[in-house]
Amino acid sequence: MAVVDGVHKMRSVDTYRTVRAVMQGIWLGWKVESNWTNPFVFLTYLIAKPIASVILVGLVFVIGSSASGISDSSREDLFFYTFTGAVFFIYPATITISLAYLVHEDRAKYEALKHIYITPSSLKPYIVGRGIASAINASVSVVVSLLVGSIIFSNYFALHLPIHASRVDYLALIASIPLGVAAFISLGMILYAINLVTFKLQYSLSEYTTGILFLLSGVVFPSSMLPYPVSLIGEALPTTHFLNVVRASLMGYNAYGSMAYLLLSTILMIVIALIFMKRVESIARIKGTIDRKAEY
Amino acid sequence: MGTSDIMDDLILNMKVVYARAYVRLKGLLREPHWSIAEVIIPLLSLSAYVYMYTMLNAPAEYMAFVIVGGAMLAFWSNVLWGMSAQLYWEKETGMLQHYMLSPASRMAVLLGMAVGGALNTTLRSISILLVGTLLFPVEYNLIDINALLIVFLLTITALYGMGMLFASLFLLYGREATHIADLLQEPIYLFSGIYYPVLSSQIFSQAVKLVASIIPLTFGIDAIRLLLIMGRGIGDVTLHILGLSLLVAILLPLAYIALRRMEEISKRHGRLTLRWQ
Numbered sequence: 168m169a170v171v172d173g174v175h176k177m178r179s180v181d182t183y184r185t186v187r188a189v190m191q192g193i194w195l196g197w198k199v200e201s202n203w204t205n206p207f208v209f210l211t212y213l214i215a216k217p218i219a220s221v222i223l224v225g226l227v228f229v230i231g232s233s234a235s236g237i238s239d240s241s242r243e244d245l246f247f248y249t250f251t252g253a254v255f256f257i258y259p260a261t262i263t264i265s266l267a268y269l270v271h272e273d274r275a276k277y278e279a280l281k282h283i284y285i286t287p288s289s290l291k292p293y294i295v296g297r298g299i300a301s302a303i304n305a306s307v308s309v310v311v312s313l314l315v316g317s318i319i320f321s322n323y324f325a326l327h328l329p330i331h332a333s334r335v336d337y338l339a340l341i342a343s344i345p346l347g348v349a350a351f352i353s354l355g356m357i358l359y360a361i362n363l364v365t366f367k368l369q370y371s372l373s374e375y376t377t378g379i380l381f382l383l384s385g386v387v388f389p390s391s392m393l394p395y396p397v398s399l400i401g402e403a404l405p406t407t408h409f410l411n412v413v414r415a416s417l418m419g420y421n422a423y424g425s426m427a428y429l430l431l432s433t434i435l436m437i438v439i440a441l442i443f444m445k446r447v448e449s450i451a452r453i454k455g456t457i458d459r460k461a462e463y
Numbered sequence: 464m465g466t467s468d469i470m471d472d473l474i475l476n477m478k479v480v481y482a483r484a485y486v487r488l489k490g491l492l493r494e495p496h497w498s499i500a501e502v503i504i505p506l507l508s509l510s511a512y513v514y515m516y517t518m519l520n521a522p523a524e525y526m527a528f529v530i531v532g533g534a535m536l537a538f539w540s541n542v543l544w545g546m547s548a549q550l551y552w553e554k555e556t557g558m559l560q561h562y563m564l565s566p567a568s569r570m571a572v573l574l575g576m577a578v579g580g581a582l583n584t585t586l587r588s589i590s591i592l593l594v595g596t597l598l599f600p601v602e603y604n605l606i607d608i609n610a611l612l613i614v615f616l617l618t619i620t621a622l623y624g625m626g627m628l629f630a631s632l633f634l635l636y637g638r639e640a641t642h643i644a645d646l647l648q649e650p651i652y653l654f655s656g657i658y659y660p661v662l663s664s665q666i667f668s669q670a671v672k673l674v675a676s677i678i679p680l681t682f683g684i685d686a687i688r689l690l691l692i693m694g695r696g697i698g699d700v701t702l703h704i705l706g707l708s709l710l711v712a713i714l715l716p717l718a719y720i721a722l723r724r725m726e727e728i729s730k731r732h733g734r735l736t737l738r739w740q
Contacts, residue, residue, distance in 0.1 A: 203638040212646055219649035223658065227512055230659040230666055231519035249515065276555075371500035378507030387511055388518040 188288035192296015193303070199272070200265070200304060214315075217257045217308035221316045224253035224387055229324050246326045248414065252386040254312050255413045258344075259351045259384075259406050260377045261305035262298050266355025267373035269297055270362035274459065281458040291444060294359055298352035306344075334419030339426060343412040346426075350405035350433040353440035360440075360447035364456050380406045405432035476571035483575025487545070487583050498583075501537065502590045506598075509533030509591075512658045513599050525659075527603065527692045530595035532657035534588045535684050538622055539651060541584040543644045546576055546626030551633050551640035560736050569722050573630055577623035585619075604694035611690045614700060617707035618683025624714030625679060631721035634729050637737065655680035660688065662703075679714075682706045 201209045228249050232242050273280040283293055320326040358376060362369050383390055383401035390401030401407055408429035415422035451457050491498050509529050516525040553559040562572055595601070605611060633640050654661070654675040661667055661675050662685040675681040686703035689695040697704075729735050 203642060208639075212642055216646055216649050219653045223649060223653045224515075226653070226666070227515055227658050228519070230664060231516045231521040231525060233666070234522055234525060235520040237520060245519065367494065367497075371497060371504070374504045375500065375507075378504050382507045382511045382514075388514040392514055392518060 184288045185292045188286075188292035189296040189299070192293040192298075193300045194296075196265075196297040196300025197303070200300065213304055213307055214311045217254075217312045218315050220257075221250070221253045221312045222319060224249055225316060225320050225324075225326075227387075229320075229326070243327060243329055246320070247328055247330075247418075248389075249387045250316060250320070250328065251414050251417060252410055254309055254316065255410055256381065256384075256386045256406070257308050257312065258302065258305045258347055258409070259354070259380055261308065262301045262348065262351040263355045263358060263376050263380075264373045265301040266294060266298055266352070267358040267362060267376065268369050269294070270359055271369040274457070278458075278460065284457055290448070291356070291441070294356050295352055298355050299348070302348045302352070330417050331419070336416040336419055336422055339412060339416035339422035343409060343416065343422070343426065343429065346429050346433050347405065347409035347412075350409065350429070350436045353433070353436040354405075356440040357443050360444045363447055363451045364454060366456075366459070380404065383407075385410060403432065405429060405436055408432055475566065476568050479565075479567040479571040480575040480578060483572050484579030484582070487576065487579025491583055491586070498587065501540070501587050502594065505533045505536050505540075505591055506594055509536075509595060509658075510598065513595075523600070523602065524692050526599050527601040528660060528688055529658050530592060530599065530601055531688050531691060532659075532684055533595060534592040535618075535680060535687065536652070536657050537584050537588045537591060538581075538619065539655070539657075539680055540648075541580045542622050542626035542629070543647055545580045545584075546573070546623065547629035547633050547647075548640050548644045549576055549633075550630050551636055554634075554735065554737070557736075563726075563735060569726065570627075570719055573627045573718070573722065576630075577627060580626075581619050581623055603691050605691050606694050607690055607696045610697035610700060611687065613697075614683065614686040614690065614703060614707070617704060617711060618679055618687070621679035621707050621710040621714060622683070624711055624718055627718035628714055628721055631718060631725045634722075634725040635732075635734060637734075651678060651680065654678060656684055660685060663689070676706055677710075679707060679710050682710070 203209075204212070225246075228246055232245070237245070270280065273283060284290055317328050321328070354376070358372055361372060380386075383393065383397065384404050384406035385391075385401060386406075390398050390407055392398075393401055408425050411425035412422045412429050415425055509532070512529045513526045516529065550559060553562065562569065596603075633643070636643060652658070654671075655678045656662070656664075656675070657680075661681055662672055667675075682703045686700040686707075689699055689703075726735075
């Protein structure tokens with residue numbers, strides 16, 4: 168009995184440490200990402216960049232559809248597709264980029280990685296915490312971009328989003344966010360692991376990843392337009408299913424088929440990330456890359 | 464100062480320009496995966512926009528607009544990350560103090576970075592254009608190659624003039640340098656018309672076009688598209704040439720003044736060797 172109690176106590180201490188590491192990762196992430204300037208400049212930074220990306224996609228749509236003269240009904244549906252794709256793509260882009268840069272930041276720039284690594288908590292809860300901090304920032308960007316973008320396009324270009332508050336499937340929409348975030352953090356963890364044993368790859372790796380996701384995930388055009396078998400890769404990505412669930416739930420369609428795929432691809436991504444991270448951590452210790460300083 | 468002193472000074476600074484440009488060109492071979500990435504990554508996003516225009520049934524020239532814009536985007540990325548943020552990175556790696564201690568002109572250092580960066584990026588830009596043209600069914604209609612060369616050289620000079628100006632301003636920055644450079648990406652893509660025409664489009668108001676004209680890329684991309692895709696001649700891009708010439712005449716002296724001023728402020732505030740701010 169005493170042994171069982173001891174095991175339970177150890178497990179609860181481990182859980183407590185893990186949760187605390189995640190929370191501290193969130194707190195540190197928030198500090199590092201925001202305290203380089205005053206709150207006003209930070210807020211501008213947080214909002215201006217995603218709004219510009221979303222408006223850019225919207226303008227490509229406006230100019231392309233004006234040149235082709237497509238009908239008004241399909242115009243609004245296609246606008247909804249591209250606009251929501253661009254807005255919600257902020258989640259994977261922000262999370263994967265921030266986690267891909269994290270090794271460089273912690274290891275070379277602030278030389279803090281070795282100190283984080285030798286704490287009793289594992290590195291993984293810390294990475295998850297940093298990922299959640301990015302997801303919180305991304306949520307602010309998503310909400311503001313959605314509002315500002317829809318106002319601009321409906322007022323200046325007569326493009327209205329066919330979203331009706333009464334038809335939105337809020338449950339599916341709310342469920343899709345943590346599921347998507349979990350998948351993107353897992354993807355970020357894989358990039359983190361690659362950066363842990365390599366050098367000078369952090370910029371290209373994150374840009375490759377977001378570029379590939381942007382092209383293959385049906386963000387601004389359906390992935391079925393891609394040549395076979397590239398389109399199959401797109402169909403397997405969690406980003407594609409995340410955007411499908413978001414679009415379906417906003418329109419009030421049945422989102423649960425896509426939700427099942429999102430859940431499946433998220434679980435798969437988490438398993439791959441954990442196995443990959445575990446393997447890479449041991450390689451990093453053997454190679455001595457955890458505290459390597461120079462990497463410019 | 465005698466003639467020989469002026470000559471010595473000139474030779475020294477020419478050597479500095481060569482040395483700094485050499486680093487940029489050598490970097491092509493030293494880190495080949497970076498060069499490959501800088502061709503492939505823009506191709507990924509420009510492909511998405513080509514597919515988007517295809518989805519919308521836009522005329523074929525819009526695909527060519529995207530590919531030309533994507534090729535010119537390489538220059539803006541280089542100006543931002545290879546020029547503007549460069550002095551910040553030199554500070555982080557401890558190199559900036561060596562520049563400051565040497566007898567070389569700081570402008571020669573910036574000029575060397577610009578020359579090396581422009582040559583290096585021209586290769587990448589041509590690669591993007593070639594691969595993009597191979598991947599997608601686009602057609603060009605170039606009838607005035609001299610006008611194209613004039614516009615291209617003016618665009619590059621104005622762009623790197625802007626890069627030299629930004630590099631001076633970034634001298635004061637600490638950690639915010641990368642965030643500011645990051646912030647200057649998408650909004651510039653938006654205004655300069657990387658993926659769509661701005662100056663020749665009816666969608667944008669005159670006020671927007673005027674604001675967009677402050678960015679050399681806007682004039683440059685618009686004129687290159689007119690010459691390379693729409694088959695126009697020098698007469699159709701006179702305004703663009705005048706605009707770019709004006710930007711060159713303003714930006715280069717402004718970069719010189721800003722560099723002197725920012726160096727003085729940085730020295731007074733002790734920021735030249737400050738890291739991890």
